Amino acid sequence: MRDLITVGAEPRDVLRGLRATLDGAGPALALGDTRQPVEQVPGGTALVVATSGSSGIPKRVVLSRSALIASATATAGRIGEGAWLLALPPTYIAGAQVLVRSLLAGHEPSLLSGAFSVDAFTAVAASMRSSVGGTPVPRFTSLVPTQLSDLVTAGEADAAVAAELRGFEAILVGGQALPPALAERAAALGVRVVRTYGSSETSGGCVYDGVPLDGVGIRVVDGELQLTGAMLADGYLGEPERTDEVFVRDAEGTRWYRTGDAGTFEAGLVRVTGRLDNVIVSGGVNVSLDRVERIVRTLPGLDAAVVIPVADKRWGEASVVVIARSALAERHVSDVLSELRDAVGDAAGAPARPRALLVVDEIPRLPSGKPDRVALRQAWADRMDARTRGE
Structure with a gap:
């Protein structure tokens, strides 16, 4: 020992x-x-x-x-x-x-x-x-x-x-x-x-x-x-x-x-397509959030975007795209959301389209440099609670 x-x-x-x-x-x-x-x-x-x-x-x-x-x-x-x-x-x-x-x-x-x-x-x-x-x-x-x-x-x-x-x-x-x-x-x-x-x-x-x-x-x-x-x-x-x-x-x-x-x-090459457990079921369709995130990150200014799973009353589960405020530049939130929903829908099908866009001052990160996805899910939950209270 x-x-x-x-x-x-x-x-x-x-x-x-x-x-x-x-x-x-x-x-x-x-x-x-x-x-x-x-x-x-x-x-x-x-x-x-x-x-x-x-x-x-x-x-x-x-x-x-x-x-x-x-x-x-x-x-x-x-x-x-x-x-x-x-x-x-x-x-x-x-x-x-x-x-x-x-x-x-x-x-x-x-x-x-x-x-x-x-x-x-x-x-x-x-x-x-x-x-x-x-x-x-x-x-x-x-x-x-x-x-x-x-x-x-x-x-x-x-x-x-x-x-x-x-x-x-x-x-x-x-x-x-x-x-x-x-x-x-x-x-x-x-x-x-x-x-x-x-x-x-x-x-x-x-x-x-x-x-x-x-x-x-x-x-x-x-x-x-x-x-x-x-x-x-x-x-x-x-x-x-x-x-x-x-x-x-x-x-x-x-x-x-x-x-x-x-x-x-x-052919000797490894290709990672996502986490097996990072999948939601939206309207009965399996959606890989890793794939959604890869598509979103190809859009201008969104290369650091993070996609998180959320509950959805209508579809069971859905996804939300989180970006830092600086990534908006001069664009309006609704325009960015529309753009990324179109891009994801075209590449992965309508069920994969994100439900919403969450804009934060800065993406929280763990000491390792990875996005803190737990904190981001909590940020979304806090926003929903605030809306319920009418804040």
Whole structure:
């Protein structure tokens, strides 16, 4: 057995703890978890990572030292090794893996302290320039789409910011779907963006630009993407039944992770089409809210829109599109709603058309950068309550 200690969100504390646990000398680390963890875990454990809980209760994922190293090694095999900039919370797997990759590559990571901003990011990026034997050390970072959007917008107006972005060998982007329009804008600036797919249960991203990393196996069972490989988590802390439900073995004894994502794997490419459980039944018709969200995000100014499920007296269930007030620009709410309803109806059929548009001052986000969908559903409920009271 191995001791388990809770580490705060300070990047240097997490880095110090990771260095010790990867060397085998230090205790396992509990990240992103405010609950009191158990005091000991199996000997091979390196991290216990709390999931983001974007739409439910967080789970505590148990990751071994070997799983973390397998993931980091596979990433290096695909994009190369170098110096990494940490711009994500280190208590989530994407941020923790930036530190793991740095340690394994023998480079001290550059840390972005405090809240993310374009100025802070570009200043740290500029400070990373170095060379070994006259050869520049490649630079890498990992971002969520909202961070990339801020940087690309700044880069389109400021050549210096664009130059710093182009200076990265690769910028990994995950955590949520990357809007196609944002990917095109980044490409127009000459920025190499790599779309990643994975989760805490797979020690981070394990599919890059649709192609599985070396050692990663993919299968589709009843429409669900399932993954296998040395990067898989051991399971969920203190939840053996959930572990057995999510991590299954086939007839040959191979262990697979059930992602809960719908998708395909054809010609060597993974395509994620949405969450199997993010489906509503509207008027007797199944509607994938992930598909609706993808369609809405293709419209001008709506690339950060979020689609949430709501109850509907007539149809049983419906969807609402949430946008930040700044996305309206000079347009009227009714005009935007009409535009997006037409777009969704044309692409996915009339039952998929969103019921309403909810405009908020700012999209609330979790520390991981993902939209806080629980908070957004509550915001809609509050609006409906206020209308009922006549406010």
